[in-house]
Amino acid sequence: SMLWIVAIFLVIQIASVSGLSCSDVSGGVLTIPAYTTSISTNALSGCTTLTSIDWGTNSDVSTINSGAFQNTGLTNVTIPDSVTTIGANAFSGNTNLVGLIFGDDGSMGSDLKTIGSGAFQYADISYIALPYTLTNIYTYAFADCSKLTDVYFDCYSDPTVDSTAFDNSPIAYMHTPSGLSYTGSAPQTECSYFDFTALVALFGALGLALGIVVIVLGICCVGGIILLIVCCIRGSKKNEPVVMVQAAPGQQ
Numbered sequence: 520s521m522l523w524i525v526a527i528f529l530v531i532q533i534a535s536v537s538g539l540s541c542s543d544v545s546g547g548v549l550t551i552p553a554y555t556t557s558i559s560t561n562a563l564s565g566c567t568t569l570t571s572i573d574w575g576t577n578s579d580v581s582t583i584n585s586g587a588f589q590n591t592g593l594t595n596v597t598i599p600d601s602v603t604t605i606g607a608n609a610f611s612g613n614t615n616l617v618g619l620i621f622g623d624d625g626s627m628g629s630d631l632k633t634i635g636s637g638a639f640q641y642a643d644i645s646y647i648a649l650p651y652t653l654t655n656i657y658t659y660a661f662a663d664c665s666k667l668t669d670v671y672f673d674c675y676s677d678p679t680v681d682s683t684a685f686d687n688s689p690i691a692y693m694h695t696p697s698g699l700s701y702t703g704s705a706p707q708t709e710c711s712y713f714d715f716t717a718l719v720a721l722f723g724a725l726g727l728a729l730g731i732v733v734i735v736l737g738i739c740c741v742g743g744i745i746l747l748i749v750c751c752i753r754g755s756k757k758n759e760p761v762v763m764v765q766a767a768p769g770q771q
Contacts, residue, residue, distance in 0.1 A: 541566035557582040564589040574599045583609045600628040607635035616642040634660045653678040662686040674710035
């Protein structure tokens, strides 16, 4: 049984570091094997027959290394939640890439932290929404994207963005968190924060006030009921018939 455990472990390790290549593409699709944790450097570089990637269910890929999908025929890419690092030029030169989504559910569950230099340079994307977890966007990461007009950062993120990250991309609207570390030329519009702390404090205060009102009303109701009972008792006593007792003859 120990040999079986060792064999399974070795299979998993081999899968996690196995090198993918253009020969693994079938019908335009690259299927990432289970347990793969990284895509090796230049693995699919220049593979023009590659149009889409099937990451599988609950992907384990955490790193997409430099040039992994450079100059391919990719048209749409969803970066799995599990990916934390996208290396330099990982998807550069993909001039047919029109759709780019970070995270399985559109960045909400993404663990992405780093987008390397030139990672998506020359892509044909027009819109991106970047995840909360992002910490760094390096030089020319989204440069020369001729149709990229809208960039959305999560309002509660705090990434460091190189000043050249969006060079030569026609950014018309960049939705950024307050104090974003970016000095490039793209126009920025700061997020309108919704202060959840203030909201919680407000609801807390309203709850306390409501509780006090309920207590006061309860006391008043109980007092009113007691007073009503007392009045009823007193009223019933006043309305009791007076019985006249006459002395018997001879006892006067």
